[in-house]
Amino acid sequence: MNVIRFIVQNHQQVLDLTLEHLWLVGVSTLVAALIGIPLGIAIAHRQWLNKPVLASANIIQTIPSLALFGFLLPVPWLGERADRLAILALTLYALLPIIRNTYTGIRGVDPAVVEAGRGMGLTESQLLLHVELPLAVSVILSGVRVAVVISVGLATIAAAIGAGGLGEFIFRGLAMVDDRVILAGAIPAAILALAADLGVGWLERRLQPR
Amino acid sequence: MHSTDASPVIEFRDVSYRVAGTQVFSGLNLQVQRGETLVLLGRSGSGKTTTLKLVNRLLSPTTGEIRVKGVPVAQSDVIQLRRGIGYVIQDVGLFPHFTVERNIGIVPRIAGWAEERIRVRVLELLQLVGLATDIAERYPHQLSGGQRQRVGVARALAADPEILLMDEPFGALDPLTRYELQREFFLLQQRLHKTVVLVTHDLREALRLGSRIALMEAGRLVTVLEPEQFLRSSDPMASAYVRAFGDGLESAANRGAS
Numbered sequence: 001m002n003v004i005r006f007i008v009q010n011h012q013q014v015l016d017l018t019l020e021h022l023w024l025v026g027v028s029t030l031v032a033a034l035i036g037i038p039l040g041i042a043i044a045h046r047q048w049l050n051k052p053v054l055a056s057a058n059i060i061q062t063i064p065s066l067a068l069f070g071f072l073l074p075v076p077w078l079g080e081r082a083d084r085l086a087i088l089a090l091t092l093y094a095l096l097p098i099i100r101n102t103y104t105g106i107r108g109v110d111p112a113v114v115e116a117g118r119g120m121g122l123t124e125s126q127l128l129l130h131v132e133l134p135l136a137v138s139v140i141l142s143g144v145r146v147a148v149v150i151s152v153g154l155a156t157i158a159a160a161i162g163a164g165g166l167g168e169f170i171f172r173g174l175a176m177v178d179d180r181v182i183l184a185g186a187i188p189a190a191i192l193a194l195a196a197d198l199g200v201g202w203l204e205r206r207l208q209p210r
Numbered sequence: 211m212h213s214t215d216a217s218p219v220i221e222f223r224d225v226s227y228r229v230a231g232t233q234v235f236s237g238l239n240l241q242v243q244r245g246e247t248l249v250l251l252g253r254s255g256s257g258k259t260t261t262l263k264l265v266n267r268l269l270s271p272t273t274g275e276i277r278v279k280g281v282p283v284a285q286s287d288v289i290q291l292r293r294g295i296g297y298v299i300q301d302v303g304l305f306p307h308f309t310v311e312r313n314i315g316i317v318p319r320i321a322g323w324a325e326e327r328i329r330v331r332v333l334e335l336l337q338l339v340g341l342a343t344d345i346a347e348r349y350p351h352q353l354s355g356g357q358r359q360r361v362g363v364a365r366a367l368a369a370d371p372e373i374l375l376m377d378e379p380f381g382a383l384d385p386l387t388r389y390e391l392q393r394e395f396f397l398l399q400q401r402l403h404k405t406v407v408l409v410t411h412d413l414r415e416a417l418r419l420g421s422r423i424a425l426m427e428a429g430r431l432v433t434v435l436e437p438e439q440f441l442r443s444s445d446p447m448a449s450a451y452v453r454a455f456g457d458g459l460e461s462a463a464n465r466g467a468s
Contacts, residue, residue: 116303119266119375120317120366121292130316134307 006180018188021165024158025151028087032094033144040102041128050103057096065089065154069161086163093154094147101143105136138208145200152193156185217280219244219373219405220265225274227260234260235429245403249420251410256426258409262375265407266295293317296366300378302358304350310361311346317369335364340394356387376408380415392418413455
């Protein structure tokens with residue numbers, strides 16, 4: 001119960017760091033979706049692009065997060081502000097699930113449906129907008145969902161390079177060997193992950209074609 | 211108008227199609243006349259579906275030329291070409307996330323028809339293919355196979371195209387429903403006089419629906435015959451079909467006798 005008392009006593013800071021955390025996750029997921037969804041569509045339509053793109057996204061995923069933050073630190077414009085750097089790193093990690101699910105979702109659309117649409121004179125963009133995307137939307141969103149949940153966890157490490165977020169509490173708690181402080185960061189982060197999971201899950205069901 | 215009636219609506223001129231080095235077919239010459247139902251009959255892999263897809267440019271020929279209403283398809287706007295051709299496939303390909311009404315109305319809608327006109331047209335088409343109008347609000351997964359195929363035909367007819375391409379349209383149906391739909395389609399065609407190219411491997415369907423039957427085998431057009439001629443044909447491929455068809459009936463009768 002000490003944890004709760006600590007959180008209540010420091011509620012303003014918990015709130016600030018939570019918002020900071022949300023901002024890191026939100027911006028990076030948005031950017032990753034803006035890049036990843038078109039890229040996923042592109043590789044679904046152009047098979048030869050599929051291997052190199054997915055392989056690159058896979059390789060990025062294997063770089064340990066702390067190392068990636070470290071690598072990016074000396075990059076000129078990025079290194080100036082820790083949050084820029086954290087957002088870039090989080091974006092890179094979010095790409096793989098989003099690209100892969102977009103690819104899977106679009107490829108999973110019944111070829112007969114696509115052929116019928118094309119055969120009756122839908123343009124490629126009409127086909128994408130009215131047929132492929134609506135039918136793939138729940139698979140794409142479940143990729144976004146995975147990306148968000150991963151990001152919430154990873155963003156705690158961003159505190160190591162001074163980007164803020166709930167990781168601040170965790171690192172501080174580790175340094176002070178104080179469980180209360182660690183949990184003051186870990187618990188809100190877990191709640192955030194769950195809330196994001198439920199939120200995107202809800203959106204997924206709302207947009208699911210019948 | 212009589213002069214245009216004489217010219218073929220669809221014409222294949224010395225068409226060959228190759229994919230990844232293998233010849234699917236070559237030297238195809240074929241004409242489809244206005245208002246007729248030309249059946250492409252052949253077994254799987256004979257090139258009949260490929261022939262069909264060359265008409266609406268889902269595929270492009272390696273050599274040769276296909277003309278639709280006198281215009282080479284390679285030179286026509288592909289989207290306009292396809293919107294002027296109804297297309298029905300075996301798997302129907304109804305949009306699962308659209309209601310029946312939106313499925314049928316899609317081509318008119320993308321062609322910019324007014325909503326009211328689309329609605330009227332959809333109801334008219336539902337009636338035409340023998341479906342109750344209350345089906346309009348349903349989704350494809352709530353329909354039976356026969357109903358789905360009817361919706362597929364209605365969708366292909368939506369913008370009143372002159373040409374209808376049908377790739378084994380009744381192939382996935384049970385025999386009774388298939389028979390019913392074939393009969394209804396025959397009656398429908400007597401009223402509408404569309405120029406139809408229909409692909410099938412079923413001789414019975416070919417005889418029932420075709421004005422002429424184009425028999426294909428291994429990428430070659432064997433012969434083009436009217437149904438009565440087909441039954442009496444001395445062509446070995448054609449008579450093989452007739453024999454296989456007759457044997458089926460005979461052996462069934464024999465089993466009944468024993």
